[in-house]
Each structure stands twice: as C-alpha cells, then as structure tokens.
Amino acid sequence: xxxxxxxxxxxxxxxxxxxLVHNITNYVVMNNTANALLAIGASPxxxxxxxxxxxxxAIASALVLNIGTLEPSWVKAMVIAAExxxxxxxxxxxxxxxxxxxxxxxxxxxxxxxxxxxxxxRGNASExxxxxxxxxxxxxxxxxxxxxxxxxxAQALAKDTGAVVVISGAVDYVTDGARTGEVRNGSxxxxxxxxxxxxxxxxxxxxxxxxxxxxxxxxxxxxVMGIAGEAAASGAEGPGSLQMRFLDALxxxxxxxxxxxxx
Amino acid sequence: xxxxxxxxxxxxxxxxxxxLVHNITNYVVMNNTANALLAIGASPxxxxxxxxxxxxxAIASALVLNIGTLEPSWVKAMVIAAExxxxxxxxxxxxxxxxxxxxxxxxxxxxxxxxxxxxxxRGNASExxxxxxxxxxxxxxxxxxxxxxxxxxAQALAKDTGAVVVISGAVDYVTDGARTGEVRNGSxxxxxxxxxxxxxxxxxxxxxxxxxxxxxxxxxxxxVMGIAGEAAASGAEGPGSLQMRFLDALxxxxxxxxxxxxx
Amino acid sequence: xxxxxxxxxxxxxxxxxxxLVHNITNYVVMNNTANALLAIGASPxxxxxxxxxxxxxAIASALVLNIGTLEPSWVKAMVIAAExxxxxxxxxxxxxxxxxxxxxxxxxxxxxxxxxxxxxxRGNASExxxxxxxxxxxxxxxxxxxxxxxxxxAQALAKDTGAVVVISGAVDYVTDGARTGEVRNGSxxxxxxxxxxxxxxxxxxxxxxxxxxxxxxxxxxxxVMGIAGEAAASGAEGPGSLQMRFLDALxxxxxxxxxxxxx
Numbered sequence: 001x002x003x004x005x006x007x008x009x010x011x012x013x014x015x016x017x018x019x020l021v022h023n024i025t026n027y028v029v030m031n032n033t034a035n036a037l038l039a040i041g042a043s044p045x046x047x048x049x050x051x052x053x054x055x056x057x058a059i060a061s062a063l064v065l066n067i068g069t070l071e072p073s074w075v076k077a078m079v080i081a082a083e084x085x086x087x088x089x090x091x092x093x094x095x096x097x098x099x100x101x102x103x104x105x106x107x108x109x110x111x112x113x114x115x116x117x118x119x120x121x122r123g124n125a126s127e128x129x130x131x132x133x134x135x136x137x138x139x140x141x142x143x144x145x146x147x148x149x150x151x152x153x154a155q156a157l158a159k160d161t162g163a164v165v166v167i168s169g170a171v172d173y174v175t176d177g178a179r180t181g182e183v184r185n186g187s188x189x190x191x192x193x194x195x196x197x198x199x200x201x202x203x204x205x206x207x208x209x210x211x212x213x214x215x216x217x218x219x220x221x222x223x224v225m226g227i228a229g230e231a232a233a234s235g236a237e238g239p240g241s242l243q244m245r246f247l248d249a250l251x252x253x254x255x256x257x258x259x260x261x262x263x
Numbered sequence: 264x265x266x267x268x269x270x271x272x273x274x275x276x277x278x279x280x281x282x283l284v285h286n287i288t289n290y291v292v293m294n295n296t297a298n299a300l301l302a303i304g305a306s307p308x309x310x311x312x313x314x315x316x317x318x319x320x321a322i323a324s325a326l327v328l329n330i331g332t333l334e335p336s337w338v339k340a341m342v343i344a345a346e347x348x349x350x351x352x353x354x355x356x357x358x359x360x361x362x363x364x365x366x367x368x369x370x371x372x373x374x375x376x377x378x379x380x381x382x383x384x385r386g387n388a389s390e391x392x393x394x395x396x397x398x399x400x401x402x403x404x405x406x407x408x409x410x411x412x413x414x415x416x417a418q419a420l421a422k423d424t425g426a427v428v429v430i431s432g433a434v435d436y437v438t439d440g441a442r443t444g445e446v447r448n449g450s451x452x453x454x455x456x457x458x459x460x461x462x463x464x465x466x467x468x469x470x471x472x473x474x475x476x477x478x479x480x481x482x483x484x485x486x487v488m489g490i491a492g493e494a495a496a497s498g499a500e501g502p503g504s505l506q507m508r509f510l511d512a513l514x515x516x517x518x519x520x521x522x523x524x525x526x
Numbered sequence: 527x528x529x530x531x532x533x534x535x536x537x538x539x540x541x542x543x544x545x546l547v548h549n550i551t552n553y554v555v556m557n558n559t560a561n562a563l564l565a566i567g568a569s570p571x572x573x574x575x576x577x578x579x580x581x582x583x584a585i586a587s588a589l590v591l592n593i594g595t596l597e598p599s600w601v602k603a604m605v606i607a608a609e610x611x612x613x614x615x616x617x618x619x620x621x622x623x624x625x626x627x628x629x630x631x632x633x634x635x636x637x638x639x640x641x642x643x644x645x646x647x648r649g650n651a652s653e654x655x656x657x658x659x660x661x662x663x664x665x666x667x668x669x670x671x672x673x674x675x676x677x678x679x680a681q682a683l684a685k686d687t688g689a690v691v692v693i694s695g696a697v698d699y700v701t702d703g704a705r706t707g708e709v710r711n712g713s714x715x716x717x718x719x720x721x722x723x724x725x726x727x728x729x730x731x732x733x734x735x736x737x738x739x740x741x742x743x744x745x746x747x748x749x750v751m752g753i754a755g756e757a758a759a760s761g762a763e764g765p766g767s768l769q770m771r772f773l774d775a776l777x778x779x780x781x782x783x784x785x786x787x788x789x
Binding site for chain 1 (some may be wrong): 552553554555557558594595596598624627628629630631666667668671717718719720721762763764765766767769770
C-alpha cells in the first residue's frame with residue numbers, strides 16, 4: 001500500500017521545509033515529542049496559554065492537540081487554537097489519550113470532535129473504539145483491544161467526522177473511510193517507552209504539514225515511526241536504549257534504511 | 264532482612280498483573296516515572312484534573328502523590344484522589360518533595376498527612392525529619408541529613424500515621440514502626456539524575472499494588488531500585504548513560520541479577 | 527578572551543558549593559535542565575506556585591526565569607520570585623523563549639525586563655533582536671537570524687537594561703555593553719535536541735551563583751555548554767545519543783577536556 005518513493009519525498013519535504021508544528025500536549029511527553037520533531041527535521045513549539053494559542057497556531061504549519069494530562073484551561077486553549085488553525089488552513093491532528101478511561105476524557109474527546117473538527121485522529125484501539133462507543137473500556141492510557149479489532153470503528157469514525165483516522169498497535173491502520181492502509185513495522189519494545197503514541201501523533205502533524213493528502217501523510221508518518229522504532233529496537237538492550245536510539249534513527253532515516261526495513 | 268524469593272515473587276506479580284498506577288506528580292519527573300513504571304512492567308497513568316482524579320483513582324491499583332511542583336489546584340486534586348483511593352481500597356503512596364524547604368511545602372505536607380492518610384510515605388532524610396519537626400531544614404529538594412540520622416524520625420512518623428515510611432539515601436530504610444528494614448544497594452551516581460527519589464516512590468506504588476504487606480512491598484521496591492541503579496551504574500560513564508541504563512536494567516531485572524547484586 | 531584558569535576555577539566552585547538554582551521554567555525542558563544542573567554539580571529546584579516562590583528564591587543562590595510555556599499565573603510567580611531574588615541579592619537570569627513569535631510573548635518579555643530587572647538575559651538571535659525591536663520575526667522558538675547579526679542589539683540591550691546579554695548560536699556572544707566575548711565551541715547537532723538553549727540559561731544561573739562578575743560567569747557557562755556539547759557530539763550517532771553523552775560530558779568535564787576543546 002505504501003508508495004516508498006512518495007514516502008521518501010515527504011520525508012525530504014519535512015527536512016527541507018522544517019514545518020513549525022504547534023503542540024498543545026501533555027506534560028509527560030512534551031520533551032519526547034519536541035525531540036522527535038527536531039530529529040525528523042521539523043520545528044516544534046509548545047504553547048498552551050489562551051492568551052497566545054490563536055497567534056501561535058496562525059504562524060504554524062500544523063496543530064497537534066493531545067489530551068494526555070487535560071484540564072479545563074488547556075482544553076479551552078485547544079478549542080481556540082483549532083479555530084485559528086482552521087482559519088489558517090492548516091491541519092489539526094487530535095490524540096484522544098485515555099478516551100474511555102474516565103467520563104471526563106470521553107466527554108472532552110466527544111466535545112473536541114465537534115468543536116475542533118480534527119483533520120486527523122490518532123489513538124490506540126481502545127481510544128478509537130471509545131470515540132464511537134461510550135461503553136468501551138480503556139485501562140488508563142493503554143489499550144485493552146488489538147488494533148485489528150478497531151478497524152471497522154476507525155472507518156466509521158472517519159466517515160462520521162471527515163477525519164483521517166489512525167489506529168496504532170502491533171499493526172497500524174490508517175483510513176479515510178474509503179481507503180485503508182496498514183503499517184507492519186515497529187517493535188513490541190516501543191510500548192515500554194512512554195509517549196510513543198503521542199510522538200506518532202506529533203510526527204503525523206509534521207507530515208500533514210507538507211502533504212495535503214492527509215491519508216497519505218498519516219500513512220507515511222506511521223511508517224517512519226515504525227521503521228525508526230524497529231531500527232532502534234534492533235540492538236537496544238531495553239526501553240532506555242530504545243528511546244535514545246529511536247531519536248538517532250529518526251535523524252538518520254534515509255532511503256536505504258527505509259527500503260531495508262519496510263514490510 | 265530481604266527475603267529474595269518473595270522479592271522475586273513480587274516482581275513477577277508486577278509484570279503479570281501490570282497494575283495501573285495513577286500518578287499525580289511533578290512536571291520534572293513525569294516522563295522518568297512513567298518510563299520506570301513501564302520498564303518494570305506496570306502501567307502508568309498521569310491525571311491531575313479535579314474533574315477526573317476520583318474516577319481515575321477508582322480504576323487504578325495504586326495512587327502516587329508527589330508534591331515536587333505543587334500548586335493549590337494540584338493539591339486539591341491529590342486530596343480528592345486520595346479519598347477515592349481509600350474508598351476503592353488501594354494504597355496511597357506519598358512523596359513530600361521538598362518538605363521543610365518552604366512553609367508552603369511543609370504546611371501542605373502536614374495537611375496531606377491528615378487529609379490523604381497515606382499508606383506509604385517515601386522521602387529523603389530531610390523531608391522525613393521535617394514531617395515530624397517543622398524546624399528541620401531542607402535545601403531545595405535535596406537532603407542535608409544522612410538517611411541514618413532519620414531512622415528514629417521515620418519510626419515515630421510510622422507510629423503516628425500508621426503509614427509505612429521509607430527513607431532513601433546511601434542506605435534506604437523502610438519501617439512500619441515495628442519492623443525496620445534496610446536496602447544497601449544503589450550508587451552515588453543515582454543522586455546526579457533528577458527524580459530518582461520520585462521514581463522510587465512510583466515503584467513503591469507498583470509493588471504496593473501487588474503485595475498487601477506494604478512494609479514488604481516497599482522494601483522490595485527499594486531493593487529493585489537499588490539493584491537496577493547499581494547494575495546501571497556499573498559501566499555508566501556519567502548520569503546521562505546511567506539514566507538510560509537504569510531503564511534497561513529495570514526491564515531486564517531477573518533472579519540472576521538480583522542474586523548477583525543484593526547485599 | 528576566555529581565561530581558562532578562571533573558567534576552571536568557576537567550575538570547581540560550582541562543584542564545591544553546589545549552589546541551589548531556583549528555576550521557574552517551561553514544561554518541555556524541566557527534566558533536561560535539572561539533569562544538566564545536577565551533572566555540572568549544582569542543585570536544581572523547580573517551584574512555580576505564587577504561594578512559595580518568594581521563599582524558595584530567598585534560600586537559592588540564583589533564580590532562572592524561562593517563559594517557554596508561559597501562562598499568566600506562572601508569569602506572576604516569576605515577578606514575585608524576582609523581587610525576592612533582588613532582596614536576597616542573588617542573580618536573576620532571564621530566558622525570553624519565543625519573544626517575537628506572538629504578541630503575548632513579546633509583551634510579557636518587555637514587562638519582565640522592567641519588572642524582573644534581570645541580571646543576565648540569554649536568548650537566540652531572534653529573541654534578543656525582538657527584545658529591542660518589536661518588528662523582528664521569530665519562527666516559533668527557533669531563531670531566524672544568525673547570532674552575529676544580533677551582536678549590536680545585544681550590546682544595546684545590555685546598555686539599556688544593565689544586564690549581561692548572551693546570544694547563543696553557531697558562535698555565542700556575551701556582552702555587558704562594554705565588554706563583548708565569544709564562545710566558538712559547540713556542535714550543530716545541539717540544535718536538534720530540545721531545550722539546549724534553556725539548559726544554557728540554567729547553567730548560566732549556576733555560574734552566576736559563584737562568580738559575581740556576571741559577564742565572566744556567563745562566558746564561562748557558555749564555554750562549558752559548548753565544550754560539553756562538542757565533546758558529546760564527537761562520537762554521537764544522532765540527537766538521542768548526543769543528549770545522553772552531553773550529561774555525561776558535563777559530569778566528567780575537567781581541565782584536560784577543557785584545554786583539548788576550547789578554541
């Protein structure tokens with residue numbers, strides 16, 4: 001499904017244009033996310049004050065919203081930033097971290113689907129199922145369902161919302177409702193590093209900034225995550241070294257590595 | 264004092280049950296803490312909004328409260344979460360970071376002892392002494408006293424509060440007022456990595472979730488920290504590589520390593 | 527320009543006195559900043575609540591203010607902390623992250639120049655130019671200008687404010703308006719790790735705590751950053767390993783390494 005030449009083209013564009021990606025994200029992953037964006041060649045900025053999010057989104061090339069450590073003032077800023085992003089015509093990528101784990105996360109996610117009108121939604125299987133079905137259970141922020149089981153939900157969610165929907169898991173799925181693609185790269189060790197999903201969302205932001213076909217952009221971003229993660233895991237002695245090697249792998253990613261690892 | 268077989272049993276339980284540990288902790292260490300919990304096999308979640316902490320604590324297996332970067336809205340959330348944790352019957356682990364450094368930290372710690380009724384308290388010597396004695400001095404968040412000097416305070420605090428009290432330092436002490444155990448593992452280099460104490464508190468949370476004898480659970484958690492830290496320090500070139508190797512060591516910790524390092 | 531003997535003397539003082547550096551900084555870099563301060567031998571504390579910042583600054587040896595993820599309550603705390611720092615006679619180091627990127631950041635930076643009366647200001651070229659000239663453009667938090675182009679602005683800013691001004695970039699410049707020094711160490715790879723500028727600001731804080739000649743202290747701090755970064759980059763495979771090796775390099779920095787690398 002993945003056109004390797006077009007993937008390489010998008011990666012080159014990210015590095016050439018170094019798009020400014022405005023993140024309103026959670027405390028746990030801000031550092032990882034910023035480092036991953038820098039490593040892949042994008043330019044991250046974190047800003048959450050209602051006093052400035054509209055201005056920051058207006059000069060950015062993509063907006064990433066992540067509710068991992070949500071609270072009302074941050075959610076308010078996300079809605080304001082999304083409005084500004086839509087006015088500026090830039091993609092809005094949404095990560096519904098922990099949707100289904102608490103009513104507050106589920107309700108906020110549902111509100112944000114309506115108010116922020118995301119261009120891309122990326123979550124794990126539990127989160128994506130929960131966006132469609134309030135009765136789904138999420139254990140904290142980890143998935144209790146396999147990504148395969150959520151594909152139909154993702155397709156329905158894509159049709160409902162008009163967003164590209166990405167499920168990450170052992171296999172990643174990307175769908176716009178009509179097309180559905182898969183990424184079979186990655187390593188189980190990635191799930192032992194916090195914020196790898198959030199980092200994927202941020203990288204989707206970077207690729208969405210350079211390729212207006214958001215289905216393709218998301219697929220390419222997930223492939224980059226999976227390939228860099230798999231390359232990093234090869235030789236890692238555990239999650240600590242994986243995390244370090246992952247940033248190195250993003251930085252060094254090139255056609256040779258991509259062709260070597262892609263499935 | 265440490266029964267190695269029971270330590271190994273607890274470690275296996277953490278990995279098998281992957282307990283959800285709800286952390287309301289400080290900004291500096293959220294990433295470390297989450298990664299350490301994932302590396303040891305637990306499932307971390309960070310959530311601090313008053314809108315959801317009761318719900319999150321209710322589905323968790325342990326609650327960890329850490330005042331490292333406290334402010335009133337976070338403290339309020341900690342009290343609400345603790346109430347929910349007690350209703351759910353899960354352990355509440357409290358880290359009084361910097362108690363004694365400012366009146367606000369000392370007063371908040373004293374209030375939390377009363378209102379949150381912690382099951383386990385883990386701090387450095389200065390912090391533990393300060394919980395009993397408002398005149399003790401703490402330099403920022405680092406200890407100005409040796410852990411040995413605080414043992415009597417820890418025992419008194421345990422008797423006063425009914426909590427297991429853990430002092431970390433060159434030697435770690437764990438006491439429930441009646442029993443007092445020691446952990447003699449670790450490395451001085453660990454004190455050059457931020458948040459190692461906070462990570463210990465989170466790991467105590469994970470072990471408390473699987474062993475209802477909280478004295479034993481805390482002792483096992485501190486032994487795991489010390490052994491992983493000591494294994495990581497062997498071969499580390501400084502605090503950067505120690506931090507990376509520590510997560511790898513937690514992930515790879517097994518009976519052989521434990522028997523090799525434990526004192 | 528740099529007197530190597532005096533640089534080594536300052537480094538020894540940081541390690542001997544382990545000055546408490548009170549940071550009110552951004553979420554992205556808190557962990558890095560704390561780790562860099564620990565690695566170089568200082569003692570970091572992060573505290574932002576208006577309830578305690580005056581007390582914390584009063585027991586600290588330097589105060590570092592960084593607006594990377596500013597919001598009104600944090601800015602208010604910065605102003606209160608700065609007042610306390612001036613009363614206590616300790617240096618106030620200011621990092622105007624993203625000044626020029628949004629009106630809120632520019633206005634806040636201008637207000638803080640007046641209200642916090644910083645002893646040292648460290649920024650990239652865009653930020654320093656923007657402090658003097660509201661029409662300068664900043665792309666997010668990265669500079670769009672070379673450090674050379676900002677030297678005149680830095681000198682003017684130093685004369686205006688009485689602060690030592692530091693511009694970091696390919697070449698770092700330090701000026702008190704009368705004297706201007708350069709640091710030619712470092713590596714381009716450092717710009718691919720988030721928060722290296724913020725870390726520089728924190729290290730300036732540590733050196734300012736031990737050397738009352740803040741021009742010299744700032745120059746020494748920037749040399750330490752550049753040398754450790756350059757040593758770390760030699761042998762790094764990308765930004766992930768650079769970050770790890772940088773902390774090791776700070777920890778291991780000694781006269782031999784300094785004399786080997788300094789230009």
